[in-house]
Amino acid sequence: MYFDSVQAALSMDGHGSFVWVAYFVTLLIISAVLLLPGLRRRRLLRQVATELARQESGYATREGPR
Amino acid sequence: MSSRIGAAQKGLYNLTVMWTFFHKLGSPPWLYGIAGAIVRWLLPLTILALLVGAAWGLLFTSPDFRQGNSYRIIYIHVPSAVVALAGYYVMAIAGAVSLIWRMKMADVAMKAAAPVGAALTFIALFTGALWGKPTWGTWWEWDARITSMLILLFLYLGVVALYEAFDNKEAAGRACAILSLVGMVNIPIIYKSVDWWYSLHQPASIKFSGESAIDSSMLYPLLLMIGAFYALFTCCLLMNMRAELLQRESRTAWVRRLVKPDGPR
Amino acid sequence: MLLRRQLSLAIRRPIEIGNPLVFFAIVVALFPLGIGPASEQLAMIAPGAIWIIALLSSLLTSDSVFRSDFDDGSLEQLLLAPQPLYLSVLAYLCAHWVVTGLLLALVSPVFALMLNLPAEAVGTLMVSLALGTAVLSLVGGIGAALTVGLKRGGMLISLLILPLYIPVLIFGTAAVQAAVSGAPVGPFLALLGAMLSLAIALGPLATAAGLRISIDA
Amino acid sequence: MTDSAVGESLAEVKDLGLARGGRVLFESLSFAIRAGELWQLEGGNGAGKTSLLRILAGLSRYGFDGLVSRAEVPLYVGHQAAVKGLFSARENLSWHVSGGCVFADEQIEQALQRVGLCGFEDTPSHALSAGQHRRVNLARLFLSEARLWLLDEPFTAIDAAGVSELQERIGGHVARGGAVVVTSHQPLHVDHTVHHLSLDGARIS
Numbered sequence: 001m002y003f004d005s006v007q008a009a010l011s012m013d014g015h016g017s018f019v020w021v022a023y024f025v026t027l028l029i030i031s032a033v034l035l036l037p038g039l040r041r042r043r044l045l046r047q048v049a050t051e052l053a054r055q056e057s058g059y060a061t062r063e064g065p066r
Numbered sequence: 067m068s069s070r071i072g073a074a075q076k077g078l079y080n081l082t083v084m085w086t087f088f089h090k091l092g093s094p095p096w097l098y099g100i101a102g103a104i105v106r107w108l109l110p111l112t113i114l115a116l117l118v119g120a121a122w123g124l125l126f127t128s129p130d131f132r133q134g135n136s137y138r139i140i141y142i143h144v145p146s147a148v149v150a151l152a153g154y155y156v157m158a159i160a161g162a163v164s165l166i167w168r169m170k171m172a173d174v175a176m177k178a179a180a181p182v183g184a185a186l187t188f189i190a191l192f193t194g195a196l197w198g199k200p201t202w203g204t205w206w207e208w209d210a211r212i213t214s215m216l217i218l219l220f221l222y223l224g225v226v227a228l229y230e231a232f233d234n235k236e237a238a239g240r241a242c243a244i245l246s247l248v249g250m251v252n253i254p255i256i257y258k259s260v261d262w263w264y265s266l267h268q269p270a271s272i273k274f275s276g277e278s279a280i281d282s283s284m285l286y287p288l289l290l291m292i293g294a295f296y297a298l299f300t301c302c303l304l305m306n307m308r309a310e311l312l313q314r315e316s317r318t319a320w321v322r323r324l325v326k327p328d329g330p331r
Numbered sequence: 332m333l334l335r336r337q338l339s340l341a342i343r344r345p346i347e348i349g350n351p352l353v354f355f356a357i358v359v360a361l362f363p364l365g366i367g368p369a370s371e372q373l374a375m376i377a378p379g380a381i382w383i384i385a386l387l388s389s390l391l392t393s394d395s396v397f398r399s400d401f402d403d404g405s406l407e408q409l410l411l412a413p414q415p416l417y418l419s420v421l422a423y424l425c426a427h428w429v430v431t432g433l434l435l436a437l438v439s440p441v442f443a444l445m446l447n448l449p450a451e452a453v454g455t456l457m458v459s460l461a462l463g464t465a466v467l468s469l470v471g472g473i474g475a476a477l478t479v480g481l482k483r484g485g486m487l488i489s490l491l492i493l494p495l496y497i498p499v500l501i502f503g504t505a506a507v508q509a510a511v512s513g514a515p516v517g518p519f520l521a522l523l524g525a526m527l528s529l530a531i532a533l534g535p536l537a538t539a540a541g542l543r544i545s546i547d548a
Numbered sequence: 549m550t551d552s553a554v555g556e557s558l559a560e561v562k563d564l565g566l567a568r569g570g571r572v573l574f575e576s577l578s579f580a581i582r583a584g585e586l587w588q589l590e591g592g593n594g595a596g597k598t599s600l601l602r603i604l605a606g607l608s609r610y611g612f613d614g615l616v617s618r619a620e621v622p623l624y625v626g627h628q629a630a631v632k633g634l635f636s637a638r639e640n641l642s643w644h645v646s647g648g649c650v651f652a653d654e655q656i657e658q659a660l661q662r663v664g665l666c667g668f669e670d671t672p673s674h675a676l677s678a679g680q681h682r683r684v685n686l687a688r689l690f691l692s693e694a695r696l697w698l699l700d701e702p703f704t705a706i707d708a709a710g711v712s713e714l715q716e717r718i719g720g721h722v723a724r725g726g727a728v729v730v731t732s733h734q735p736l737h738v739d740h741t742v743h744h745l746s747l748d749g750a751r752i753s
Contacts, residue, residue: 015136015200022196023120026142026189030116030298033185034109037178037305044312049325051316165540168610217494224491231481236610240544241477245491248473248537252495255526259498263505404628407607411621547608 095320097171098311101304108301115294123287136200139193141287145295147190147215151253153183153299154218157225158250161243173239174314176246177229178306182299184222190215210264214257221249235314351388351431352438358384359442370447377446378507381456382463385435386496389464393471394488396427397479397542406479410546416539424472424535432464448511455510455520462523463503469527469534470495476541499526557582557619558696558727559604564614566596566603573599577614579745581729583695586722586738589731590746597731598627601698604729623694625702631681658690679705686710689717697721697728712737 123141157179164172194215198207206212225242232238315321362380366372400406409419439460440453448456474492478484506519557580565575573596581587581604589597602608603616605624676684682705689697697718703711711734718728719738736742 018136018196018200019124019138022139022142022193023124025192026146029185029189033182033302034298034305037302037309040309041305041312044309044316045325048312048316048321052322052326217497220490220494224494227487227490228477231478231484231487237480237544237547240610241541244473244537244540244544245477248495248533251533252498255498256494259501263501399632403631404626405632407624407626407628410607411605411624543609547610 094171094311094315094318097174098308098320098324101308105301105304105308108297108304112294112297112301115290115297119287119291119294123284123291127284127287136197139197140284141291143190143193143197144288145292146186146193147211148292149295149299150183150186150190150215150218152296153179153186154221154246154253155250156299156303157183158246161239161246165240165243165247170314173236173243174307174310175303176243177239178303178310180222180226180229180242182302182306184219184226186295186299187215187219187222191219208264210261213264214260217256217260218253221253225249348430348434351392352434354388354391355384355435355438355442358387359445362446373446374448374511377443377448378452378456378511379504380446381439381442381448381460382500382503382507385432385439385460385464386467386500388435389431389467389471390489390492390496392431393427393468393475393492394478394485396423396472396475398475398484401479401545406542407546410543416542417535420472420476420535420538420542421531424468424538427472428465428468432468433461435464436460448507451513452507452510455516456507458520459503459506459523462520462527463499466499466523466526466530467496469530469538470499472534472538473541476538476545478545479542480545499523502526559618559622560616561604562615564600564603564612564616566599566612568594568596568599581696581727583725583727584722585727585743586718586736586740587727587729587743587745588736589729590733590744598700601700601729601731602626605698618696620696621694622696622698623688623692624698624700625685625688626700631684679707682706683710686714689714689721695726697726699728699730699732701732702730703732703734 119141124138127138157176160172160176160179163169164176191212194209194212195205198209198212199205225246228245229238229242232241312321359381362376363373366376397406400409410416412419436457439456443453443456471488471492473495474488477491478488481487502519502522506516506523509519510516559581561580562578563576564578566573567575577600589600591597599608599612601624603612604618605622606616606618607624686702686706699718702714706714715736715738718730718736719740722728722738722740730736
């Protein structure tokens with residue numbers, strides 16, 4: 001472990017703020033890019049499920065909303 | 067450490083082998099299933115690789131003698147730049163395949179690759195700017211590589227904007243395929259002309275540590291991060307494709323069966 | 332034969348030709364107002380300024396290359412013409428170049444003097460503009476073909492095509508700056524020529540494919 | 549007018565399927581258009597008549613499944629008149645975008661007369677009415693060398709005299725071994741067997 005204390009790791013003799021901000025933003029974007037498709041997939045699956053349920057109970061016409 | 071890079075690279079390698087082998091079958095349900103299987107083991111691997119690489123690069127390596135600790139941003143700047151460029155080529159090739167062989171799956175892959183590539187390019191730009199501040203004192207430095215990254219971002223945004231502009235989605239896919247192919251032809255030209263332009267105006271500027279120049283203790287985390295970013299790109303691509311498949315095939319029987327196993331035939 | 336049709340179509344409506352030139356003149360007049368009348372500053376930015384304005388005017392006009400034919404249906408007939416689409420598209424883009432790019436190159440000495448560009452650079456400026464605007468028209472054609480079917484394609488075409496214009500801008504400006512500083516101009520013009528040949532070879536292919544897709548949508 | 553052996557197929561369609569916005573318009577449609585045949589496409593609005601015509605003409609190459617092959621480039625007359633407002637009728641025809649060959653002047657004159665536009669040859673087209681625009685477009689029927697004609701609602705905005713003139717021209721073309729596919733709601737009074745292809749039930753008779 002190069003840094004002897006957590007405090008040193010945070011400050012990184014002056015450059016700490018830039019490094020950590022960069023890593024934080026990257027973490028933000030990467031997690032967004034990883035999570036979004038999963039959420040979208042679940043939402044689509046739910047959509048199909050509700051549409052199916054509605055069709056079975058015969059409310060919507062054969063077309064049904066897209 | 068290097069075994070994990072090997073794993074990610076191997077994963078990518080046998081993915082491409084499988085892809086070309088199965089591309090005749092290209093049927094949505096099969097693709098949906100195989101993509102799910104790959105993501106299930108690739109996703110944890112990617113997250114693990116990212117964490118280990120970041121921790122290693124951030125905390126364990128010694129600072130660069132000239133730039134101090136700010137060089138640690140290299141561990142996200144360079145990999146995201148490399149994969150963003152590779153991502154554009156993946157998108158262009160997928161576009162070409164969908165145009166030439168009329169394969170819907172390639173069209174789905176292209177549509178899925180665009181946003182991921184744009185996000186990675188943005189990361190590269192953002193970290194490049196942040197890195198520029200301590201080393202050169204300015205937020206935005208018209209350095210050749212960063213300018214080329216900016217142009218790459220515009221190319222990505224162009225493709226995404228063109229896709230949204232079309233009402234008929236199939237025509238949109240083909241138009242984007244053509245645009246990404248034209249872009250692919252132009253990328254080397256743009257990179258060379260920007261490099262040349264940059265050397266014309268500031269020949270003497272310091273060039274911060276290129277990949278090869280840094281010594282081995284810093285090199286390993288970098289290679290790991292590049293492999294991790296490749297795996298990240300593959301993961302996002304596959305997940306986006308799964309979502310895209312659901313969107314396009316929402317009315318088909320296999321999606322219905324997926325939702326309700328005993329759904330109507 | 333098609334080229335004659337396009338040229339006569341353009342000449343039939345003189346104002347269409349005048350627009351890019353007037354646009355060029357106005358924007359050139361803006362620069363001294365914006366940057367200040369001091370002549371050495373102007374001379375310094377003159378090559379870049381003229382090239383950027385040429386680029387923008389070519390972009391603005393390239394959107395309408397196919398649009399008028401698309402609206403009244405003759406673009407569909409073009410697709411059915413016996414001669415290959417590549418040649419027809421090449422004729423369209425040459426007509427567009429002659430009407431906008433070539434005229435710009437011929438008129439540019441006037442604007443160069445307005446921005447007091449040194450006299451010996453004017454010759455290079457004209458040649459580089461002539462070559463460069465040809466590439467701009469060919470590449471602009473691709474953007475026009477892809478967005479001709481869209482109602483609000485105007486703004487989109489600039490987002491699509493500007494990144495592809497950048498190499499032309501870099502080498503065009505470099506050629507003129509080299510001429511100003513007396514350096515040899517040959518290599519830059521050669522590069523512009525190389526880009527032109529590449530654009531001639533690939534541009535119309537992509538434009539033809541783009542047209543087929545826009546018509547089909 | 550090159551006479552072709554009767555029965556030589558000018559356009560082939562094999563199990564053509566088309567869906568628009570999730571609705572399947574028609575599927576597994578197969579037929580061949582032979583020389584000397586006159587086809588009339590019927591079907592309500594939105595049944596896909598124009599789309600089928602555009603697929604036959606080769607304008608639409610994507611978005612449908614199935615195979616379409618055609619012997620040569622057909623003459624396609626669509627809804628839009630393809631007439632440039634700036635040009636006069638004569639210039640429109642002589643430089644027509646799809647007309648590869650250049651027509652002699654009297655050919656154009658004669659064609660314009662047949663369409664009832666004599667005296668209007670040199671007036672700029674923006675001075676002509678919409679019906680006259682369509683007549684300029686239909687004048688191409690008298691000039692074109694193509695054997696396969698695809699006419700999309702040719703009789704709209706044309707007066708009675710013009711309609712009979714066109715039907716007589718179509719009959720003549722088919723008699724000389726050409727093939728015509730027409731989409732129209734009016735019945736065709738032509739002394740020739742008319743094949744009907746109704747898209748509502750995708751029946752072929």
